[in-house]
Amino acid sequence: MSAREDILGRIRSALSDAPAAPPVPREYRTTSELDEEALILLLVDRLVDYKAQVSVVPAAEVPARVAELLAEARSYVVPAGLDAGWLAAVDDGTSTGRAAGAGTERRRVDAAGAPLGVAELDGIDAVVTASAVAVAETGTIILDGSPNQGRRAISLVPDHHICIVAATDIAGILPEALRRIDGIRPLTMISGPSATSDIELERVEGVHGPRRLDVIISR
Amino acid sequence: MSTFLGMPSLPVFGSGNLHAAESFPKAAHRELGNAQLRANLGHATHTIRDKRLQVVSELPDWEQLRDAGSAIKENVMARLPELLEQFEANFTARGGVIHWARDADEANAIVAGLIRDTGETEVVKVKSMATQEIGLNEYLEEQGIAAFETDLAELIVQLDHDKPSHILVPAIHKNRTQIRDIFLREMPDADPELTDSPAVLAMAARAHLRRKFLTAKVAVSGANFALADSGTLAVVESEGNGRMCLTLPETLITVMGVEKLLPGWRDLEVFMQLLPRSSTGERMNPYTSLWTGVTEGDGPRNVHLVLLDNGRSAALADEMGRSALHCIRCSACMNVCPVYERTGGHAYGSTYPGPIGAILSPLLTGIEAEENSSLPYASSLCGACYDACPVKINIPDILVHLRSKDVDSKRGTKKLPSQMDVGMKAASWALSSGKRLGLVEKGLPLGRLAAGPDKKISKLPGIAAGWTQSRDIPAPPPESFRSWWAREHGNPNDGVVPPQETATQGKEGQA
Amino acid sequence: MRIALFATCIVDAMYPRTAQATVSILERLGHEVVFPAGQACCGQMHVNSGYLKEAVPVVANHVAAFDSADYDVAVAPSGSCVASVKHQHPMVARSCGDTALEARATAVGAKTYELSELLVDVLGVTDAAAQLGSYFPHRVTYHPSCHGMRLLRLGDRQARLLRSVAGIDLAELPEADQCCGFGGTFSMKNADVSSAMLADKTANIRSTGAALCTGGDASCLMHIGGGLSREGSAATTLHLAEILASTLEAPASVTGDVRVTTGKASR
Numbered sequence: 002m003s004a005r006e007d008i009l010g011r012i013r014s015a016l017s018d019a020p021a022a023p024p025v026p027r028e029y030r031t032t033s034e035l036d037e038e039a040l041i042l043l044l045v046d047r048l049v050d051y052k053a054q055v056s057v058v059p060a061a062e063v064p065a066r067v068a069e070l071l072a073e074a075r076s077y078v079v080p081a082g083l084d085a086g087w088l089a090a091v092d093d094g095t096s097t098g099r100a101a102g103a104g105t106e107r108r109r110v111d112a113a114g115a116p117l118g119v120a121e122l123d124g125i126d127a128v129v130t131a132s133a134v135a136v137a138e139t140g141t142i143i144l145d146g147s148p149n150q151g152r153r154a155i156s157l158v159p160d161h162h163i164c165i166v167a168a169t170d171i172a173g174i175l176p177e178a179l180r181r182i183d184g185i186r187p188l189t190m191i192s193g194p195s196a197t198s199d200i201e202l203e204r205v206e207g208v209h210g211p212r213r214l215d216v217i218i219s220r
Numbered sequence: 221m222s223t224f225l226g227m228p229s230l231p232v233f234g235s236g237n238l239h240a241a242e243s244f245p246k247a248a249h250r251e252l253g254n255a256q257l258r259a260n261l262g263h264a265t266h267t268i269r270d271k272r273l274q275v276v277s278e279l280p281d282w283e284q285l286r287d288a289g290s291a292i293k294e295n296v297m298a299r300l301p302e303l304l305e306q307f308e309a310n311f312t313a314r315g316g317v318i319h320w321a322r323d324a325d326e327a328n329a330i331v332a333g334l335i336r337d338t339g340e341t342e343v344v345k346v347k348s349m350a351t352q353e354i355g356l357n358e359y360l361e362e363q364g365i366a367a368f369e370t371d372l373a374e375l376i377v378q379l380d381h382d383k384p385s386h387i388l389v390p391a392i393h394k395n396r397t398q399i400r401d402i403f404l405r406e407m408p409d410a411d412p413e414l415t416d417s418p419a420v421l422a423m424a425a426r427a428h429l430r431r432k433f434l435t436a437k438v439a440v441s442g443a444n445f446a447l448a449d450s451g452t453l454a455v456v457e458s459e460g461n462g463r464m465c466l467t468l469p470e471t472l473i474t475v476m477g478v479e480k481l482l483p484g485w486r487d488l489e490v491f492m493q494l495l496p497r498s499s500t501g502e503r504m505n506p507y508t509s510l511w512t513g514v515t516e517g518d519g520p521r522n523v524h525l526v527l528l529d530n531g532r533s534a535a536l537a538d539e540m541g542r543s544a545l546h547c548i549r550c551s552a553c554m555n556v557c558p559v560y561e562r563t564g565g566h567a568y569g570s571t572y573p574g575p576i577g578a579i580l581s582p583l584l585t586g587i588e589a590e591e592n593s594s595l596p597y598a599s600s601l602c603g604a605c606y607d608a609c610p611v612k613i614n615i616p617d618i619l620v621h622l623r624s625k626d627v628d629s630k631r632g633t634k635k636l637p638s639q640m641d642v643g644m645k646a647a648s649w650a651l652s653s654g655k656r657l658g659l660v661e662k663g664l665p666l667g668r669l670a671a672g673p674d675k676k677i678s679k680l681p682g683i684a685a686g687w688t689q690s691r692d693i694p695a696p697p698p699e700s701f702r703s704w705w706a707r708e709h710g711n712p713n714d715g716v717v718p719p720q721e722t723a724t725q726g727k728e729g730q731a
Numbered sequence: 732m733r734i735a736l737f738a739t740c741i742v743d744a745m746y747p748r749t750a751q752a753t754v755s756i757l758e759r760l761g762h763e764v765v766f767p768a769g770q771a772c773c774g775q776m777h778v779n780s781g782y783l784k785e786a787v788p789v790v791a792n793h794v795a796a797f798d799s800a801d802y803d804v805a806v807a808p809s810g811s812c813v814a815s816v817k818h819q820h821p822m823v824a825r826s827c828g829d830t831a832l833e834a835r836a837t838a839v840g841a842k843t844y845e846l847s848e849l850l851v852d853v854l855g856v857t858d859a860a861a862q863l864g865s866y867f868p869h870r871v872t873y874h875p876s877c878h879g880m881r882l883l884r885l886g887d888r889q890a891r892l893l894r895s896v897a898g899i900d901l902a903e904l905p906e907a908d909q910c911c912g913f914g915g916t917f918s919m920k921n922a923d924v925s926s927a928m929l930a931d932k933t934a935n936i937r938s939t940g941a942a943l944c945t946g947g948d949a950s951c952l953m954h955i956g957g958g959l960s961r962e963g964s965a966a967t968t969l970h971l972a973e974i975l976a977s978t979l980e981a982p983a984s985v986t987g988d989v990r991v992t993t994g995k996a997s998r
């Protein structure tokens with residue numbers, strides 16, 4: 002008998018008393034009543050608590066903020082589908098405002114047909130991505146690998162992650178956020194920079210994932 | 221062999237690192253002697269208790285989430301064969317490969333074979349209880365494959381050639397100074413000026429593992445959840461070592477117990493609220509990764525899952541004990557346990573320590589395996605674990621259930637009944653009748669003689685010596701309540717007797 | 732109201748004054764107390780030690796003694812015994828397949844109250860000084876036993892009653908919610924761990940400077956009192972019922988119990 006049949010047989014036998022599958026009470030909150038202003042405030046509070054840096058700016062000021070945050074980065078990577086306008090103010094040492102897909106001295110573009118190697122990514126200082134949805138109550142940002150967020154490796158290896166969250170993408174609580182997501186996509190839920198509580202159960206920020214997380218909330 | 225459908229067969233127990241090699245009281249005695257350990261554990265468990273209470277009290281619907289979590293898991297257990305098949309179909313359809321392992325040995329052999337097929341001799345690992353349970357690292361080492369633990373606490377334990385003592389923070393028994401010393405001793409690349417600040421130590425671990433992550437071709441992980449309706453797997457972590465292992469290598473091998481399934485996407489909203497708050501006391505853990513089979517252009521191209529039984533089906537066969545399989549390994553029960561706090565995890569022998577370990581280990585191995593029958597007694601039944609458990613596993617009730625399994629398994633097998641057996645039989649006789657208890661009580665004032673002039677008993681023989689090791693016993697009163705009542709209100713043997721006069725406090729009772 | 736007293740074996744045999752105090756409190760409130768004579772023990776020692784078979788006659792005896800229409804409610808000055816009657820008895824009956832006993836045990840359980848629960852929820856006691864004349868001019872600390880706290884969810888009922896006693900100086904016990912380490916046969920089977928838990932409990936009690944630690948469970952109090960006595964501490968234990976029963980005219984015989992529990996008689 003194959004291991005599969007054997008194990009399934011054992012499990013069926015273990016359940017020979019036919020235990021009931023009870024109805025699942027879902028009395029917990031599945032919606033929240035916060036308006037956009039309150040959602041932004043809550044998300045900022047939570048992210049700051051995780052030691053992320055957060056700025057809330059009008060959509061038109063996102064490019065300036067991105068440029069500011071990238072000021073010290075010698076190089077940065079962006080997914081091919083990133084809104085080119087967000088990089089318009091970054092001084093790439095060439096003429097500004099070029100399409101994100103083109104790439105420059107400072108800017109590397111990670112595209113489906115031409116992914117950057119791991120070693121290459123390791124040499125890049127920062128990454129700029131968009132995000133799929135955010136959860137205010139838990140300070141969580143979810144990336145789903147869409148073209149403006151890129152594959153998982155690019156938001157992991159560089160040490161500085163600049164992540165842009167549209168105010169309209171902020172959900173109040175986790176159930177609301179997960180309902181906006183396609184669970185089949187490769188997902189990363191990010192709540193602050195990498196951290197550990199492994200020494201005396203005291204949390205310290207900054208381990209293997211990006212040690213610096215900058216969130217720009219665009220409204 | 222043909223299958224006998226619907227015929228319950230004998231449970232098949234698990235193997236691997238699930239056993240207490242010495243009895244809990246013996247192991248506890250030794251661990252209690254380690255003052256440094258007690259201090260480290262006391263500090264860590266108190267820190268996490270406060271944090272957990274804080275973030276749990278923030279949620280107005282915590283109890284509703286627990287109710288949902290508990291019911292979902294009950295559902296999963298009741299529908300396990302069906303959900304496993306559903307998961308398998310979805311995971312396979314999306315490019316993953318499923319392997320089934322009856323026990324530790326089979327799982328180890330499968331993983332080693334998969335690694336060998338890649339031609340690699342090194343793998344990076346994300347912390348996983350299942351691989352700890354089956355002793356994968358040791359097995360791989362025998363096979364000439366080096367497995368590098370990448371979780372900070374696992375790394376500490378591995379560098380120190382120690383054993384984990386906690387399911388979430390395997391190095392909880394070490395303090396920062398001890399960890400610094402381990403790094404200096406065991407990490408060739410460590411800065412000799414290393415301080416014992418946790419942030420500095422975390423940086424040292426980053427530097428130490430960076431190259432491994434970037435060059436690893438094969439990773440081995442566990443999984444926190446598996447969604448049957450989509451074939452999705454989830455790993456919940458903090459440091460980013462999980463993301464590194466799950467994203468960068470070409471081959472990913474996940475080992476997971478069959479009980480980790482959830483029916484579907486919607487259930488994740490419950491467990492992703494329960495788990496982080498219960499485990500690290502955070503509103504959300506820094507990183508959670510979810511993957512569904514293979515995604516073109518993103519992450520490993522070869523994705524394997526080893527589904528592990530190793531005694532889970534045997535635990536499932538125990539109607540009272542099966543809810544132990546609801547466990548999501550958050551560690552809240554051990555963090556609040558007064559026994560764990562004082563003995564630490566090594567005293568439990570098994571990979572699974574603390575209250576959950578005291579029930580899960582004997583359920584997986586059978587109550588008669590090695591010294592595992594001593595584990596269900598490692599509790600004062602204070603109930604703190606049940607209160608803390610996010611999926612409401614009634615650990616105290618299961619402890620009591622397993623104690624009775626232990627007692628029953630020994631009935632008639634011993635040549636001589638134990639002192640406890642004899643005492644319990646006698647007590648059952650005396651305590652199952654008011655008359656007989658009354659008679660016994662009449663003899664109690666003799667205890668006053670035994671107690672001597674200071675009215676306390678300081679030394680008793682046999683198992684009762686356990687009591688007098690740190691406590692006196694008051695001398696019995698000159699008269700029991702029963703006999704006082706009879707004198708005041710009439711003969712107790714008449715049945716229910718109404719009081720004849722107002723009882724006055726302290727009127728009698730002192731000789 | 733006609734109230735059946737379940738004294739519990741340990742109070743009956745070792746702490747008769749706790750049961751006397753319970754009777755006194757209830758009678759002061761104008762209720763009639765009866766003592767079903769067949770009663771003995773709740774059997775939790777057997778159940779908790781795994782001796783389910785041996786627990787069956789003990790449970791059957793309890794049910795036989797209390798399965799009567801002759802009283803309105805039953806009360807016990809012990810959280811863990813009440814929890815056993817309510818939660819364990821039906822389970823024990825079920826384990827031996829006796830459905831009739833299970834049904835009767837469930838009915839008895841439904842009528843059984845822990846003392847503070849009865850006083851607060853059923854008899855409406857909110858102010859012990861005013862309603863019971865409780866007077867106890869001592870510095871006291873309070874240990875809420877695990878089974879009362881977690882199995883019966885007594886909440887702050889006992890503490891509220893204590894706070895309303897005239898003259899009392901109630902000192903908060905650090906880490907009050909931590910188990911004292913008794914756990915029945917746990918204290919013998921795992922004596923080392925139990926002793927370590929007890930040592931932390933007694934240290935916390937001593938840190939309050941209280942002369943007495945009170946609580947609602949005689950067994951935990953015996954355990955804690957035994958530890959204090961062994962350490963040579965001046966502090967001792969006294970059941971909550973005796974503090975509530977204590978009045979200006981008839982103060983609780985503190986010295987009596989102190990003498991018995993800690994051997995101060997020799998001083």
Ligand code: SF4
Pocket residue numbers: 498546547548549550551552553554576605608609610611612613
């Ligand atoms: S038994 Fe409950 S509290 Fe303990 S680790 Fe499992 S889920 Fe967490």
